[in-house]
Amino acid sequence: MRKPFGGVVLDSAFRVIVPFTIIYGIYVLTHGEFSPGGGFQAGALLAVGVVLARLVQGENAKFNIKGTHAVMLAGLGAFLYAFTGILPMFFGGNFLEYSYLPVHLHETAEIHAFGILMIEIGVTLTVMMTIIDIMDVLVKKGDSDE
């Protein structure tokens, strides 16, 4: 929202809630191989904090990411995914074949975990920044607004 509608209670609750949602989002991202979760849910959870800041503190919120920056970062996430996918093709593998990643780790399982983590980070960044950008477009000052 452009104008803040938060009072003292909403502002304090926002300051308490947001660190927990960010920690939980990072936990869901890094622990996604063994438990329910993954890149998509982690990105949505991380975006909730920024959307909440935008709702409670208005357009001049400190904890905010602008729409143009959000689009660029979403492109960076998609690039990370494509880079991790195409990199094994230069070393004799197929698309997304993690065993051929040029990383100096001892076991194949560790290289697999590293590749999956890079993919998940790319998906997380793209989903989070896309949600923030949709929110930015929806609450932007428009022609028909008031």
Next chain:
Amino acid sequence: MQILILEAVLLLFLIGTTIAIILCRDLLASIVMFSVFSFCAVLSYFMMGAPDVAFTEAVISTISTIFMVAALKKVSRWCKK
């Protein structure tokens, strides 16, 4: 047997909230009923043994409710007389 009854009650809730969404004339009430529908869907996904889908639905329903209310403020047609 109790599980079956609980699933049947959840499915009845899903059908009831869907009919309420269609019949509501107030758009804000329709969005709130959609949120209720999403919560019933989360519970039924849990009952069917898919916690991953339930987690996704819970997160996305929260964000989509915020999006729909923001879009409704932009449309500024709260209720059709």
